[in-house]
Amino acid sequence: MAYQATRNRRIFVLFLLPVVAVLFLTTIYPMLYAGWLSFRNYDLAKPFIPRIFVGWANYAEILSSGTFLHALVTTLKLMAMTLSIQLVLGVGIALLVTQRLPGMGVARTLLLIPMMISPVIVGLVWLFLYFPELGYLNYFLSLVGLSGVGWITTTTWALWAIAIADIWQWTPFIMMGTAAALHSLSPEPYEAAMIDGNSRWDVFWRVTLPQLKPVLISLMFLRAIDAFKIYDIIFVLTKGGPGDSTEVLSMFIYRESFTFWRMGMGAAASFVSLAIITVLVTFFFKSLNRDRSALE
């Protein structure tokens, strides 16, 4: 019996090994290496600069850098813009597509398409739409007599242009999660609310939304992590410009690592970014747990 248990444990470990090896090679080792790099003065393009240990100097430089602070603020601004609109639109569309109306099944499937496209392709699609001289959006505006907008070439519009592309791609994610949650809601509270003579708005506000809250927090939490790391769409559309109006944290890290080739600085900035995400995640989890406790 004991022999069998030991044998099973060995087989269990044996089967786990490939996964652990892959995880180590693709996640743990690069992370440890990045950690090591973040304490070094490592410039890939300038091998004549000694690649020495510099302690916390890279972290200190990042945290005192106005460019980093600006990138952090821009990231948070973009997160606020995209998440709030995605939440409202996602819940609204979910309420619509869960109605028993003809064509809703097809609509639901079509709405999911943007989510399945690679962000680089999404960026390219929107580049064709936004392109100053030849873009479709300005063409359509000209058809109704409006002058074109410098979607990605003016500091006024560029961040909104990024936000619109992100909203288009990820609103279906909120919609899908919310629709699934709506299907699983218990009908009793609704029946009670109807008997009490509540309006549809009251039912939504006082019955549906409180029940959806834990799901919405989870969805927003996942989206927040993604939005914090947004890179591909910005790289394709604006590369952080014009000026520094769309320079988010990921672009800051990219520039430090692959334009200035300061790999140590790039690695340190990545860890600072990771720390901020960790704080966000902790905050969301605590908030989620508080809601669960309240519901129980």
Added chain:
Amino acid sequence: MGRMRTLAYAVALCMATAGAAMAEKPFEGVELKMLGIGDTSVTRLAPIVGEFEALTGAKVQIDMFPYPGLVDKIIIEASSDSPSYQLLWVDSPWVGMLGEAGALVDLTDLARRDAADIKLDDIIPIQLQENTWQGQLLAFPASGMTWLNQYRADLFENPGEQAAFKAKYGYDLAAPTTWDQYRDIAEFFTRKKGENAGGKPLENDLYGASQSYSRVQGAITHDYFPFMRSFGGDYWDPQTGLCAMTGEPHIKAAEYMKSLIPFNPPDYLGLMWDIQSGYMERGEAAQAAYWSVRSVRLTNPAEARLAEIGKAGFAANPTDGGKPEPTYTGALSFAINAKVSDKEKEAAWAFIKWSTSEDLMRRFATEGNGVSQFRKAILADPDLQQKYPYYKVLLDSQANAKRRIFHPFYQDVEETFGVELNKFMAGETATAAEALTTACNAVNSRLKMFPVETRLRWINDVPAKVLAD
């Protein structure tokens, strides 16, 4: 016996033929890959590399990429211990960066050895100097550029436009010699769709000028630096080797660029080189101070609508107040990765010699694809000057020329100034002085870690050893 003799003769003949073929094709079996740009210096060449293989046996594959991001690929390639590319396309400002990193083969001895073969004397000296680092020739010009003035000659020569211009500004409409004139002309020709230009109603808006203001790959610096030099500025402090682009000429140049914004397309902050030159090619800009790398397209109806609807004119660029300032040059060149084997190095050098030879350059020019030139014989050819009016400007203006920036921290300079100048043009930074000071301080914060001797060595333009004899 007779059969045996015949067989022996046949074997001997086969071996002799094979030997001769081997001798004729010295690089049989060698494979070369080039990391190149998708622009005229390479696109003309790529379709005919099979001819080089037929001559030498070496197979060449050219991978073409857009300019933005190309230097990143080259740096990664140069830092790799097992590189994939033997041949590298190099823009001349990268030479210091790649040179100090030891990434490129020194071509000095090869060029001296084959001086007659490559007609070294025929190459404009500044074009060779553009490719040197500490006197070593690290790349060989495949296309020689200057920053010149391209304009709508059909509009400039129109009597109605000339009369209206003179009435408004008090002097004759002609290719400008001062930046004030350039701005007057830009203002004069900025017109809306439907208005007249050259006596005909415009199908699209016409912009007075088209300059690069984009921050992507520091595009704005590729216009700002020549502007700055034409205002009499320079990059570095000759005493300290630190960034010195905060003086009066530097500020005036940035402010001047900003003053041209009302006459540029509305998406000026996104104007990269291809978009910028596109306005000239479509005939939607009256003039552009721009690199000659794409000038050939303006006279080719297959590549530019302007060749059908109007006529391109070329002139040396203006300066501040018309004071004589050296022409701002550049070279787009081919280099050899320092980590290749000796056999590959010889084959790569043979390819460079073939692809930059006078014969091939003349052939491109005759066929209508004349790349911006670095060979005097071609630029001075009267027939080719007739065909490519910008050739004469290239030849004449390089009599007094000064090379571009060539510092090991070039990419830092390009990116930092690109962002700060773009912010100034966008109105995010209040003054040119503030933008330039921020950029200079950022560059200097990195340079200050090096001793002054090193910094001074980096800004010292040592004459090319290949030109010493």
